Amino acid sequence: MIPAPFAYARPSTIDEALQAVASGGEDVKILAGGQSLIPVMRLRLAAPETVVDLTRVAELRGVREEGDAIVVGAMTTHSDVLSDPLIARYAPLIAEATETVADRQVRHRGTFGGALAHADPAGDLPAVALALDAEFVVAGLEGRRTVPAADFFVDYLTTALQEGELLVEIRIPKREGWGMHYEKFNRVAQAWSIVAVAAAVRMEGGRIAEARIGLTNMGPTPLRASAVEEALTGAEATGEAIAAAAEHAADGTTPSSDLNAQADYRQHLAQVLTRRAVTAAAGL
């Protein structure tokens, strides 16, 4: 279909972008890769007054190293993420999950920051960011602030971003040597996750020293499977121990029911997929 009429701004710096957002009127939408926004505009489910297109803001692209973290520009495309050596070394979980996002065309346009700011609970990257304890750097006219992942995802399609703010970069602590795996469950290759599990574990001897588990589509926001993490910490890296820990994967979750899955089935899937994700991450 055809979107309703809208004003369009295409700034080339973050400052210009913030100005454009501030002067865009009541309903401003920020266009990153457009892979979610354009469809909803075409269906007229969204009819923004102004669209601020960030594709020309060069400073928002790319991945760099900064002390004990890597920093990913919000406008870095999925395909750039996939070929980035820093991500491959320090946060391979991101690349693994990104590879499951839609298809090649979408990955060439869609962006890391766009997917996170959209905060679709069925999207793959929010749970990954949560599992890796990412920090979100947000710019506004008054300056910048940093929001931890645990506080960034507020509700369904809702983040801690305030009106007039832009997500500019995401800082991810380096986790060299950790075992990581993203276990995605969907019906066809291009579909969103019905449920998915992001797992990162640090092994010490035959034991799991630390574990980070993020759940995709198990509620209105991505979730940490804290009970599983606790059960895994210090546990022996055996199939039995992992399976026992994974039984807690759905604790406290309130997943939705839709065409692909009812809530109880999602909770069951979370347990199976967590077991599989941790097993793979632990290299078993």
Added chain:
Amino acid sequence: MTLVEEPTTADAVPEKEIGKARRRKEDARLITGRTTWTDNMVLPGMLHMAFVRSPVAHGKITQIDVSAAQQAPGVIAVFTGRDVADEQGSLPCAWPVTPDMVNPGHPSIAVDEVNHVGEAVAVIVARSKVAAQDAVELVDVDYDVLPVVLDMEEAVKADAHLCHDHTSSNTSYHFVFDAGDAGTGADTEQAFADAEVVVSRRFVQQRLIPAFMEPRSVVVQPQGDNYTLWSSTQIPHILRVMLAMVTGVPEHKLRVIAPDVGGGFGGKITPTPEEVVTLLVARRLGKPIKWTETRSESLMTAHHGRDQIQYIDVAADREGNVKGLRVRLLADMGAYLRLITPGIPALGAFMFPGIYKFPAYRFECDGVFTNKVPTDAYRGAGRPEATFAIERIMDELADELGMDPLEVRKKNWINAEEFPFTTVAGLQYDSGDYEKATQDALDLLGYDELRAEQKRRRESNDPLQLGIGFSTFTEMCGLAPSRVLGSLSFGAGGWESASIRMLPTGKVEVVTGSTPHGQGHETAWSQLVADHLGVPFEDVEVLHGDTAISSKGLDTYGSRSLVVGGTAVVKAAEKVVAKARRIAAHLLEASEDDLEFSGGKFSVRGTPGTGLGIQEIALAIFAAHDYPEGIEPSIDAEATFDPENFSFPHGTHLCAMEVDTETGFVKIRKYACVDDVGTIVNPLIVEGQVHGGLAQGIAQALYEEAVYDADGNLTTGTFVDYLVPAASDLPHFDTGNTVHTAPSNPIGAKGVGEAGCIASTPAVVNAAIDAVRHLGVSDIRMPLTPERVWRAIHEGGDGGDRASARTNAQAADSSDAPSTAGGLQ
């Protein structure tokens, strides 16, 4: 020494075109978009239309306020159903399957009442597509909401709410075929009364959406009292007749053109409300008008397919010999009857016995109205539904008897030496060898090895179980013998027409009435003509789809094009040769009887080197300086072919399926099929048709389902929710062929357009059930979503409804009445 190979004889016959895997000559333009699709048409002064559609599944229209829309920028006119009530007539239904069939009438724009979400209630005409779309939101329609009829099993109850209040029930017709009454079989009730074993099942054929690639599009250009209509349709010829009858524009004042059309799968086989309205608006305004649908509009309002509840019983003895078959169907018509809506399940009536020698058979079908978009043809049209039911219940019978499913099939199928074989449904199956196709398919699959693996996985209680599913199918193709269609009360014949024009330069124009929409007619027809006229493949051009060029035709559906349309081409070519023979005899000063025609040349028998090519004759007769007295100076010819029988492709499809019992996820490990489609004119096209058909048949088994919510809204309204698989979701296909030619046509072809789609669905479902039958599963509702498979394994039953679907064929004992007006906007 010479570098050039000497021909072995002076008159070497060129290599046969028929059987050659020619790449399709039309593909370069089709896949690069270097052609004129309907939506590419731009005409001077052209206006654009957009439809205002009902958000309500069932309701009376109490008021429509179009004033704001009329004032909107760029808007030329707004028409409601009331505005066109006197001229829009009723969309035609050409198949009254019973004399007392109820047809409630089908306005193109609703006048008083809407009967499904997405039904047109007004149309905006504007200077641009954008202006038309913007104005849609300005039309204010008030509805008095009525109870919604969605569930067929509820709809046929005595106290059900009515879909159409001027009818006495939601049943359109009750169609019966009883082999006992027809004299083609024994008494069915007796057969069941005497049976040692009876197996009964209720299968749900979910509603599907044809989902063709090119959305529908219509352009109408008025010129004086003449109209040219371009449409992305499968049926330009039928559309012309029907539009003339509906709108009163005389047939000879209406030219219909289907330019290159990007797929249809039956979804473009019916005259649509939008085609009628575009023509009416062009007539009103005297301006060229275009309408092109959006994808959401297409999924919501273009007709759907399948949607049956099948109650099927099979009677047998303890040894596994079948004794009788009883089928009762509820077939969802949707809200209205389109061109052949009621005939789809009736066509299926003849295919339920499949390849088996049932002594007794009774079929009953109720066509049921619901507040959903109408159903009509979708690839296979009646035959996939029938094939699914019979191939599924043969597995259930085998399970009941503790026999191997293949053994039960072998025991009952028609043996190769029994052809031609008249079935209990009265059809005469033409040729084939089910045993051979099955053996070849087993070899392709690596059957024994997979069975051994299945056993290992079962014994070790592996979370990943393996199953193998069979589908030994046949279908009726080559639609259709006109007299048979007459006996079934179909409103038209089943012949096809072709003509051949020999151009002065020796090039050949073939005009076919069988209008392609992606099948490769231009290539296959060129191969036929190249062989029959002995001209180069490249010298043949195939013209189609324009009623001013191809004046007669019945278009493309039901795997009929090659069998019927191709035969018309061959017959026309034979006439060309016969006419050319007289000219050749004259020019060669020989008797016609002494001429032989080979490799495109006439030569005098026994006198090598005396030849005269048919392309030379074309030039000679164009000049017409020297030709026999008493004949016309032309070797052009026309032919119409009406088949005497259907053709019956058959084959064996085998699917090996992995089922993850922990998650319910199913994955096809291997798929092998051997199809007998008669003579193969182009192996590449046959392979392509099989692959595409398999994709759609597998999609019915695993992915696709049109789901409505309790208010009658299509929940699967985008490709996010209506899952059409991509190549990445499908396995490699191991395909093979046996060839038993069809005696009903000189080519010997049986048809291949629907085979993959018809055969594959039950093979896939049987395979999944085979993998988990030992866990107590005997049915899983299509599509086999992981959740349904998981629930069937862990909770029993068939996996049930999907969350948010409250209306798609609930279990018969469901106590949830369809909900009414609550929550409508």
